[in-house]
Amino acid sequence: MKTSDFIELLVADARPVRRLPRPLVRALLWMLLPAFVFGVLALSHGVRPRFEQQLADPGYLLGLASSLLTGLLAAVASFRLDIPGASRRWALLPVPTLLVWIASIGHGCLTPWVPIGPGAMRIDEAARCFATALLTSVPLSVAMFAMLRRGWPLSPTAVTFTGSLAVAAMSAAAVSVFHDLDASAMVLVWNLGTAACVVAIMSYFGRSLLAEKRSTYSG
Amino acid sequence: MIDARLRKPELRVVRVPDVDPPSPTTGDAASPALKEVDWAILMAHAQAGDAAAYRRLLTEVTPYLRSLAAAAHQDPLDIEDTVQETLLSVHSVRHTYDPARPFGPWLVAIAQRRIVDRLRTQRKRKSNETPITDEHEALATHAASGPEDGLDAQAVRDAIGRLPMGQRDAIRLLKLQEMSLREASTATGLTVAALKVATHRGLRTLRRLMGQSGGEQR
Numbered sequence: 218m219k220t221s222d223f224i225e226l227l228v229a230d231a232r233p234v235r236r237l238p239r240p241l242v243r244a245l246l247w248m249l250l251p252a253f254v255f256g257v258l259a260l261s262h263g264v265r266p267r268f269e270q271q272l273a274d275p276g277y278l279l280g281l282a283s284s285l286l287t288g289l290l291a292a293v294a295s296f297r298l299d300i301p302g303a304s305r306r307w308a309l310l311p312v313p314t315l316l317v318w319i320a321s322i323g324h325g326c327l328t329p330w331v332p333i334g335p336g337a338m339r340i341d342e343a344a345r346c347f348a349t350a351l352l353t354s355v356p357l358s359v360a361m362f363a364m365l366r367r368g369w370p371l372s373p374t375a376v377t378f379t380g381s382l383a384v385a386a387m388s389a390a391a392v393s394v395f396h397d398l399d400a401s402a403m404v405l406v407w408n409l410g411t412a413a414c415v416v417a418i419m420s421y422f423g424r425s426l427l428a429e430k431r432s433t434y435s436g
Numbered sequence: 437m438i439d440a441r442l443r444k445p446e447l448r449v450v451r452v453p454d455v456d457p458p459s460p461t462t463g464d465a466a467s468p469a470l471k472e473v474d475w476a477i478l479m480a481h482a483q484a485g486d487a488a489a490y491r492r493l494l495t496e497v498t499p500y501l502r503s504l505a506a507a508a509h510q511d512p513l514d515i516e517d518t519v520q521e522t523l524l525s526v527h528s529v530r531h532t533y534d535p536a537r538p539f540g541p542w543l544v545a546i547a548q549r550r551i552v553d554r555l556r557t558q559r560k561r562k563s564n565e566t567p568i569t570d571e572h573e574a575l576a577t578h579a580a581s582g583p584e585d586g587l588d589a590q591a592v593r594d595a596i597g598r599l600p601m602g603q604r605d606a607i608r609l610l611k612l613q614e615m616s617l618r619e620a621s622t623a624t625g626l627t628v629a630a631l632k633v634a635t636h637r638g639l640r641t642l643r644r645l646m647g648q649s650g651g652e653q654r
Contacts, residue, residue, distance in 0.1 A: 218619060223520050224494045226622065227527045233485035234531040300532050301549075302541035369529040371549055 240296035280321035288386035295379035299368030480535040595645040603638030
């Protein structure tokens with residue numbers, strides 16, 4: 218078929234389309250869901266014991282703020298990379314806050330009020346943490362990939378990784394808001410462990426999901 | 437042997453954006469920057485459903501896409517197929533373009549992806565091919581010149597003629613005329629999925645028919 222005829226076919230199908238919102242707007246829209254989940258958890262479960270005292274602790278605040286900010290910036294990066302022509306360097310956007318977050322967890326584990334050793338793990342608390350992480354990460358992951366599939370990721374790996382990081386950071390923030398982890402090694406396990414698991418699982422499924430999405434447009 | 441340009445497609449394509457700036461079909465002396473702004477405005481109108489703006493945009497970007505494809509492909513058919521695949525992708529993802537951002541990088545990213553995809557397909561196809569030697573040539577000639585060859589071809593033609601209409605069209609277009617699924621879809625008005633199903637069923641029916649005729653001959 219001649220290209221001019223092909224163009225006419227495309228023009229005949231030129232229906233109005235709903236433009237994708239800007240990446241920041243999409244990220245903020247996505248953040249409404251974690252806000253909703255946090256609200257539901259706060260009402261049903263209540264925040265962790267001595268939450269007000271914890272808010273006065275700069276170390277805790279820094280960790281919480283950096284994980285929330287990592288989530289937001291990773292979501293912005295993911296939605297930006299989801300559009301053709303975006304530089305892959307957008308994947309580096311959440312790196313500074315990610316480093317601060319990791320450093321704050323690491324620092325917490327080195328201070329005397331976080332004993333790491335036998336007896337530091339509590340099974341009942343671990344089960345509750347797992348439930349919170351699951352309740353947060355599953356809906357956030359579904360929403361994230363549903364939104365990402367509206368775009369056209371040229372680099373599914375980078376998009377999946379940043380999207381997973383956004384979900385992981387939010388899950389970790391939820392765990393630290395709703396569970397008393399400061400007195401055990403679980404602060405390390407649940408913050409970094411949850412994040413690593415979410416990133417690994419979403420990367421495994423998400424990459425093929427987004428790659429498949431891209432190929433559906435290849436004609 | 438795999439063509440040297442297929443070994444590292446990305447390296448070839450990295451140079452694609454350096455191809456000369458878009459050449460306006462109207463022949464005006466607009467600078468590339470102005471042209472890109474023009475295309476961004478046209479795409480904004482196209483997103484709102486303006487068919488005239490969309491036609492003008494696609495017509496104007498085609499020579500540019502052709503020059504990008506020509507930097508990676510030599511066969512004119514490959515170049516034109518790549519252009520059409522890029523136009524189809526542009527059409528499918530036009531909702532992802534933000535008129536506040538430059539149009540060029542968005543378009544080039546899509547074109548690069550289609551060019552790389554085509555190079556990969558070619559490389560895969562070539563890696564599955566066996567070079568024809570003189571020995572193969574002699575055997576093939578001998579086989580083709582055999583008296584039974586004509587009979588087999590006639591039997592296949594007869595069997596195709598006995599297929600139901602949908603299956604017959606699918607086999608003729610996709611297998612005999614070697615059209616792509618998209619071309620056959622455009623020619624018949626059927627969806628790609630329907631064509632795949634018709635082809636699968638057609639081949640199965642053909643096998644059955646050929647088996648029967650073989651049995652009858654015996």
